[in-house]
Amino acid sequence: MKIIQNISAELLKADIKPSWQRIKIYEFLLNNNIHPTVDTVYKKLAKEIPTLSKTTVYNTLKLFEEHHLIKNVNIEENEIRYDAQNHIHGHFKCTQCGKIFDFKYNYKDLKYKGLDDFILNQTDVMIKGICKSCKEKNKSN
Amino acid sequence: MKIIQNISAELLKADIKPSWQRIKIYEFLLNNNIHPTVDTVYKKLAKEIPTLSKTTVYNTLKLFEEHHLIKNVNIEENEIRYDAQNHIHGHFKCTQCGKIFDFKYNYKDLKYKGLDDFILNQTDVMIKGICKSCKEKNKSN
C-alpha cells in the first residue's frame, strides 16, 4: 500500500503532472497486480470518482505507458492490459479458465540470433497452456 | 512453394476437409511468412477468389489454429496475426517503422519458476525496440 504522496512523487519523477485522476489510477495499478483492462480500472475507480470518464482512463494509461511507468501487456487477443510491476517476469495464460499467472524466468540467459544492432527495449515471454488447478479438475472427470 | 496436393494432404492430416478456400488460405500462409492479419489474407486472396467472404477467412484461420496448423501471434494490440512457420522463433517489433522481424533464441535454456504442474502448450517471446535500419536512419539526422 503506497501512500498518495509517494505516488504523486513518482508521477512527478516521470514528468507527469499528478492530477487526482492520475494519482488514483496509478494507485490502483500499484495495489492490484491483476493486469487489469481499461474497463476494469474504469469500473473500480468510477465508484470513488463518479465523474470519471473512460476516455480519461484510456488517455492516462497511454500517458503512463509513454513515460515508461507501466507496461502494456498483450495477453488477450482483443483487449489491452496493463502491468505496473517493475521486476521482469513472464505471463502464463490458462486457455481453459482464462486466468493469467506471473512467473519468473532466467532472462539473463536468453540469447538472440538475428537482432544484431537492434535496440531492445522490452522483452515479453508469454506462455499459453493449462494451469495446475484446471489440470487437476480435468483429471477428476 | 508447396504444390496444392501437398497442402491438401497436410490439411487432411490435421483432420480438416480440404475445400478450395482452405487450400488457398493455407497456401498463402505457407508462402508468405509475413504474420498477416485477417484483412491481409482476405485482400490478397479476394483477387483470386472473387466470391471469398471475410467471414470465411476468419472461420478458416480459427479452424487452422484449433487444429494446431498455425499459430496466433499477438504482436499488435488491435489485431490478430497468424504464423504458419513451424520452427520455434521469437518476434521483434520495431516501434518506429512497425515492421516485424523473426529471430531465433535458445529456447531450450529457458527455465521457469512458478509454473510447476502447469501444462505449457505454446511459448512466445516478443521484443519491442528499434530495428537496425531505423537506428541508422536516426543517427544521420
Added chain:
DNA sequence: TTTCATAAATGTAATGATTACAAAATTAAA
C-alpha cells in the same frame, strides 16, 4: 441421376474495444 442430409461459405447486422474530437472544467500564470 435425383434426393436428401450435412458441411462449408457467404453477407449482413451486431458487438465491443478503442479513438477522435469538441466542449467543459480545472489549474497555473500573469
Added chain:
DNA sequence: TTTAATTTTGTAATCATTACATTTATGAAA
C-alpha cells in the same frame, strides 16, 4: 481577476471481430 494552457469529460465515429441466417457445395443413399 483575467487569460492561457492543460486536463477531463461525453458523445460520436472507427474498426476488428463475431453472430447468425441464408445460400451454396459436397457426398451418400436410393
